[in-house]
Amino acid sequence: MQACGREWQPIVLVAEPQALPGMWLEDVLTGVGCAVSGPYGSCEDAAASLDGSPPDFAVVSVDLNRGPGFPLACALRRRGIPFALIAGNAPVPGAFADVPVFDRLFDARDMVSAVAASCAVSGCPRTCPMLGRIAAGEELALDQCPTACRA
Numbered sequence: 001m002q003a004c005g006r007e008w009q010p011i012v013l014v015a016e017p018q019a020l021p022g023m024w025l026e027d028v029l030t031g032v033g034c035a036v037s038g039p040y041g042s043c044e045d046a047a048a049s050l051d052g053s054p055p056d057f058a059v060v061s062v063d064l065n066r067g068p069g070f071p072l073a074c075a076l077r078r079r080g081i082p083f084a085l086i087a088g089n090a091p092v093p094g095a096f097a098d099v100p101v102f103d104r105l106f107d108a109r110d111m112v113s114a115v116a117a118s119c120a121v122s123g124c125p126r127t128c129p130m131l132g133r134i135a136a137g138e139e140l141a142l143d144q145c146p147t148a149c150r151a
Contacts, residue, residue: 010119013055014038015046015072016086017065021104025059028108034115041065043072050075057115058083062090073099082118084111 012034016022022039029036037055040046042065046058058076060069060083069085073096076083085092088104100114 009033009035010056010115011035011037011053012115013040013046013049013058013060013076013081013083015040015043015058015060015064015069017041017061017063021061025111028111029115032112032115043067043069046072047075050079050081054079055081057081057118059111059115060085062087062092070096084114 010033012029014022014025014029014036016025016039022041026036026039037049037053038046040049044066046060046064046069058072058081060072060076062069062085064072068090070093073083073085084100084102085096086102086104086106092099092101102111
């Protein structure tokens with residue numbers, strides 16, 4: 001994917017309790033150049049991974065082992081990490097009306113589009129050394145972007 005004028009590999013956290021859908025998501029995402037964190041089967045395991053290298057995007061199943069995925073979704077939102085939900089037939093609370101919601105049977109291209117759109121909105125990957133300044137609202141010209149971020 002392109003961001004900040006260069007190719008970069010976004011990290012996508014996958015929280016999916018079922019082995020085959022989790023492996024399928026991992027294959028789809030790595031196939032388009034993403035690095036995958038997970039798949040994690042529980043909210044606790046996925047949330048614990050946030051303390052390491054934070055993802056650029058997350059795909060969260062509503063039905064995780066040992067409980068729903070909504071606490072993880074709230075933790076992602078608090079950290080400013082965009083995400084999509086895989087809901088199947090489970091109801092999604094209104095608090096997540098602004099989040100992409102996928103049925104259990106979805107087209108891989110739709111998920112890839114959601115990841116790409118979210119990463120494009122951020123402008124730079126989380127690894128970009130200028131991200132902190134950008135997040136703080138500082139106006140930056142392209143020539144201020146480090147050489148590592150330029151094409």
